[in-house]
Amino acid sequence: DAGVIQSPRHEVTEMGQEVTLRCKPISGHDYLFWYRQTMMRGLELLIYFNNNVPIDDSGMPEDRFSAKMPNASFSTLKIQPSEPRDSAVYFCASSPGQGYTGELFFGEGSRLTVL
Amino acid sequence: AQRVTQPEKLLSVFKGAPVELKCNYSYSGSPELFWYVQYSRQRLQLLLRHISRESIKGFTADLNKGETSFHLKKPFAQEEDSAMYYCALNSGGSNYKLTFGKGTLLTVNP
Numbered sequence A: 001d002a003g004v005i006q007s008p009r010h011e012v013t014e015m016g017q018e019v020t021l022r023c024k025p026i027s028g029h030d031y032l033f034w035y036r037q038t039m040m041r042g043l044e045l046l047i048y049f050n051n052n053v054p055i056d057d058s059g060m061p062e063d064r065f066s067a068k069m070p071n072a073s074f075s076t077l078k079i080q081p082s083e084p085r086d087s088a089v090y091f092c093a094s095s096p097g098q099g100y101t102g103e104l105f106f107g108e109g110s111r112l113t114v115l
Numbered sequence B: 001a002q003r004v005t006q007p008e009k010l011l012s013v014f015k016g017a018p019v020e021l022k023c024n025y026s027y028s029g030s031p032e033l034f035w036y037v038q039y040s041r042q043r044l045q046l047l048l049r050h051i052s053r054e055s056i057k058g059f060t061a062d063l064n065k066g067e068t069s070f071h072l073k074k075p076f077a078q079e080e081d082s083a084m085y086y087c088a089l090n091s092g093g094s095n096y097k098l099t100f101g102k103g104t105l106l107t108v109n110p
Helices: none
Strands: A005-007 A010-013 A019-024 A031-038 A042-050 A053-056 A065-071 A074-079 A088-095 A110-114 B003-005 B010-014 B019-021 B024-026 B032-038 B045-049 B072-074 B083-090 B098-100 B104-109
Touching (some): A005 A088, A019 A088, A019 A110, A031 A074, A042 A074, A074 A088, B003 B083, B003 B098, B010 B019, B019 B104
Parallel strands (some): A010 A110
Antiparallel strands (some): A019 A074, A065 A074, A088 A110, B032 B045, B032 B083, B083 B098, B083 B104
């Protein structure tokens, strides 16, 4: 398995543009998480899904952020409109449901720069 | 609310010296604590979990409920230990949500 796959790896966009980040979890994993990493705030959980259903989105900053998981192998995080303060590395992670041990499997991250 | 505090953003030691990365948590129940590590140009990955009471790459961490701490220790640091270290807390049970500290960047100098 190639692990959690995220795209794009790097995105540079201008303020006001729509940004879509994509994630493919590890096959068979029931949980999918979106985290944001910044120097000031570290790693923050934005939202997580269980079996494609959003369970906790309390970390989503505001209405400009939305996340979907249309099927077990794909999720998107969308920012519309984007702002410079959204610049960060966005990580997707997945974990199995059964036998959960607290281990999350992270993707390589998508580095977003909003100018 | 659960919170994880890593008081040191940066920690620099010499090879062969002992190293301790501090982690304090705030949670009223019985949490599960973890250390994650991110080496340069690699993915964030689990280093160890407190329930396993294991030593990984020479690192150990003991959960001290009285002091609400979960410090990561290694008696003799190696250059390859240089990385970003994150302490994380899970409130346990069926809760799959991990709360991370802000991380400590460890540099081991030759």
